[in-house]
Amino acid sequence: MMETEFLLASNNAHKHQEFVRLFPGIRVLMPRDMGIEFDFDETGDTFLENAFGKAMALFQTAKRPVIGDDSGLCVRALGGEPGIFSSRYGSGAGGVPLEAPRRNAYLLDRMEGIQDRAAYFVCCLVLVLEESRFISVQETVHGRIAEGPRGEHGFGYDPLFIVPGHEKTIAELPDQVKDQISHRGLAARRILASIRGEG
Amino acid sequence: MMETEFLLASNNAHKHQEFVRLFPGIRVLMPRDMGIEFDFDETGDTFLENAFGKAMALFQTAKRPVIGDDSGLCVRALGGEPGIFSSRYGSGAGGVPLEAPRRNAYLLDRMEGIQDRAAYFVCCLVLVLEESRFISVQETVHGRIAEGPRGEHGFGYDPLFIVPGHEKTIAELPDQVKDQISHRGLAARRILASIRGEG
Numbered sequence: 101m102m103e104t105e106f107l108l109a110s111n112n113a114h115k116h117q118e119f120v121r122l123f124p125g126i127r128v129l130m131p132r133d134m135g136i137e138f139d140f141d142e143t144g145d146t147f148l149e150n151a152f153g154k155a156m157a158l159f160q161t162a163k164r165p166v167i168g169d170d171s172g173l174c175v176r177a178l179g180g181e182p183g184i185f186s187s188r189y190g191s192g193a194g195g196v197p198l199e200a201p202r203r204n205a206y207l208l209d210r211m212e213g214i215q216d217r218a219a220y221f222v223c224c225l226v227l228v229l230e231e232s233r234f235i236s237v238q239e240t241v242h243g244r245i246a247e248g249p250r251g252e253h254g255f256g257y258d259p260l261f262i263v264p265g266h267e268k269t270i271a272e273l274p275d276q277v278k279d280q281i282s283h284r285g286l287a288a289r290r291i292l293a294s295i296r297g298e299g
Numbered sequence: 300m301m302e303t304e305f306l307l308a309s310n311n312a313h314k315h316q317e318f319v320r321l322f323p324g325i326r327v328l329m330p331r332d333m334g335i336e337f338d339f340d341e342t343g344d345t346f347l348e349n350a351f352g353k354a355m356a357l358f359q360t361a362k363r364p365v366i367g368d369d370s371g372l373c374v375r376a377l378g379g380e381p382g383i384f385s386s387r388y389g390s391g392a393g394g395v396p397l398e399a400p401r402r403n404a405y406l407l408d409r410m411e412g413i414q415d416r417a418a419y420f421v422c423c424l425v426l427v428l429e430e431s432r433f434i435s436v437q438e439t440v441h442g443r444i445a446e447g448p449r450g451e452h453g454f455g456y457d458p459l460f461i462v463p464g465h466e467k468t469i470a471e472l473p474d475q476v477k478d479q480i481s482h483r484g485l486a487a488r489r490i491l492a493s494i495r496g497e498g
Contacts, residue, residue, distance in 0.1 A: 232421055235437075236434070238432055240430075290493045294492050
């Protein structure tokens with residue numbers, strides 16, 4: 101059985117747009133489309149725990165297939181920061197998350213004078229099909245942190261992340277190219293293959 | 300990139316046989332084939348935590364793709380027991396696990412006089428590809444507990460689990476039929492589709 105509709109465990113419209121592109125043939129709904137108010141505290145220690153927690157929390161309410169995502173940027177010279185705290189980086193514990201441009205500026209400040217720019221993007225997706233049935237994929241893409249933000253596409257840390265081979269930031273790449281090489285694109289294709297290949 | 304070799308995070312020869320069948324085209328090795336002594340304490344609260352823990356523990360040693368499995372039988376009338384304790388059921392905390400026939404007899408004793416025989420088999424597989432890349436699938440198959448053990452195929456709780464539609468225990472079905480319908484067969488096919496469909 102091929103699923104034809106997922107509920108996305110996120111209120112982020114940018115993320116939703118990306119999921120609509122990444123899952124052709126599948127209707128990706130947001131919680132508000134179902135009249136559900138969705139809120140989730142990311143208290144996990146790993147991307148998997150957070151992605152699983154989001155997906156399962158929404159599944160318990162909606163009782164239909166839900167996809168959860170937890171993603172982040174890990175910078176080697178910062179010991180893996182911001183990592184699972186990517187969306188809250190620079191806002192202090194319990195603070196209101198910064199807008200992406202200010203968060204990116206905060207990260208660049210922390211990287212000032214640091215030669216080692218190596219970093220990787222992680223995306224963990226969890227598709228909950230039923231109470232005790234799920235598919236999860238975590239993908240990682242290696243690259244490096246730019247000296248300053250570049251490009252207008254994408255969202256989040258995309259303007260800071262240079263992809264080897266392209267020598268551009270993800271935000272400088274058109275969506276179709278981004279989707280081919282991004283952490284979320286790779287993970288999404290594995291999920292798609294997995295649901296299509298059920299036989 | 301299609302993986303062509305996995306290390307199985309288990310010392311169970313029956314399980315290994317099943318994985319060899321379920322992953323055609325992939326060489327499935329056991330820890331001892333690599334000269335690795337593998338031991339893992341199943342301390343997780345979920346099948347996923349245990350499967351992930353096993354796979355990651357072996358990956359840290361072997362530094363090559365590892366597949367971990369945690370599976371179990373959940374009986375509705377027993378509040379989901381034995382569940383994640385399936386392999387240790389009836390042996391007491393810290394005790395030596397019982398052989399399957401004695402464990403099955405213990406379960407049947409606990410079910411004596413209970414009309415509700417509903418149960419389900421769960422299998423969680425985790426394939427760790429690299430440090431921060433993995434695929435995980437959990438599948439569930441519903442059925443019911445037989446009045447007594449039947450059949451000579453399979454292993455573990457297979458002689459007790461009646462599959463609806465077939466009206467036979469899993470141990471009464473030939474391997475090829477079992478693999479089509481079993482919790483582990485379903486999960487394995489999704490993993491296979493996912494690694495083949497990477498594009």
